[in-house]
Amino acid sequence: MNWDAIFTSLRLASLTSLILLVLSLPLAAWLAFSRWRWRFLIESVVALPLVLPPTVLGFYILTAMGSRSPLGRWYADLIGSPLPFTFEGLVFASVIYSLPFAVQPMASSFAAVDRNLVEVSWTLGISRLATFFRLILPSAKNGVVTALVLTFAHTIGEFGVVLMVGGNIEGVTRTVSIDIYDQVQDLNYAAASRTSLVLLLFSFIVLAVVYSLNRNSPLWPTLRKR
């Protein structure tokens, strides 16, 4: 069992979920409540990682982080080392790769909050921002939990982008899914099977815990009872 790879995956998934929680709350709120006519363009960009092949996404992220791009140069100047093939680079890629999994459940649960409730809150003297934290967020907490679980699970299962951006560095960027791939390449089926089983059980337990916590209100926004 390659515990290093498991630890790398858990660290990556936790960090990505945390960063996406902070980034997605305002972005999802904006998508849910904006009346800007070009909003659909932003929605499309956010959803892109859902449909792009991971290799294509990975290629663009790699190019963006590289020393020829302004972003890559800026980061290298700031930190002193380039982003590609580092754990930080992997986090950056994962945040982009899992963005729709965080933003979409949040945005749809924010938008599902009864508009009448929001308006009453305003007439009670509560500002738009305070209304978000006191009314919309508590009403949409299932959506936020869903977003975090999906982000976490999706990041654990990431393969193509990790390979493109992180490479395969033991203890740094070698995640569980890459490790399983390596083991299969080495014809080490016993190890691959053990690691796969751990990943399978882990995913199942995480999902079971979350679903049991939300037993009375189904997680998927489309199935939620009104």
Added chain:
Amino acid sequence: MADAEKTMTNGARPLQVSIKRNFAGRFLLDVSFNVGAGPGTVLVIFGPSGSGKTTVLRCLAGLESVDEGTIRFDGEAWSDTAGKVFVIPQKRNIGYVPQDYALFPHLSVRGNVEYGIPRARREAEGPWIDRLLLILGLTDLQQALPGSISGGQRQRVALARALARRPRLLLLDEPLSALDAPTRSVLRFELRRQLKQLDVPAVLVTHDWEDALGLGDQMIVLSGGRLLQSGSPLDILTKPENLAVASVVGVETVVPGRRVRRERGIAQVQVAGLNLWAADIDQPGDEVYVCIRAENVTLEIGSATKSSARNHLPGVLLGVVAAGPLMRVKVDVGFHVDALVTRQAVEDLDLKVGSPVGISIKATAIHLIPR
């Protein structure tokens, strides 16, 4: 506006509204009125669905903007398109109760009521919240969640929440329409008593004339985005100024006639070759519409009994349909007249379609509209 000025002398605040709003070119709202909102008085905005009454209320709340015009309350401009003034709902100090009450589902009854009070002031306002809950009969429900209480209780929670911040003006959108009929009539009486006791002026939107009569002190009638008539609810319902108002307030029988004689406040009117006695109106022309509300029509069987009613007409029964707890009876007396009677009366009189039946109506219950 004489009424408005009279009430303003005893602590009423003037509410001046003159607004225009366009809905994608299909529907134009164009309403002006000027009333005195005295402590505990209720202004009813009455109209059918699609008349724009809810939009007017939402404009007062600041939840909708207006395309052109002004809204002023108690000398303060809430909305003035010429002066580019728009006060956001948070700053209007109003209490708003939407049609479905919109209680916050994740908060207890007390949590809902206290929602608008800043945490720092919760303790100081505790006795006031307690009193409010007591007046509205919610003391025992404080810890309950909105999902577990009845429709009538939800209505009272929404009212308590709107009143908790001591608003200057209360805005109620169809506060009774989400309730079933028996609860409505009980709560209508209760709501009237509570509004009087709490001393806050209120604007109430409804399409139900029982609500208008039971709750309103003043009333304006809207239809198709225009103001048709304003005055006391009873006056408007019994004496609509024109055909449009008569139709909006649901006068069942409206037929054209001609005034042939006037005598001490009573007019003789010819309708379909018959002579009727009606309350006279002060207007020069003799071409009129005759308006008769169904609840003012009495049925008679056999030869006319002695009564003070001036109008007795023989006719033929055309049909009977249920109308809530009562029965609506249509009679052909030369023109069609609707009458509202009890189920017992229908059975006692053995009413069947085609059977001969007479009607009687007091002269004062027949209202004339100029044609």
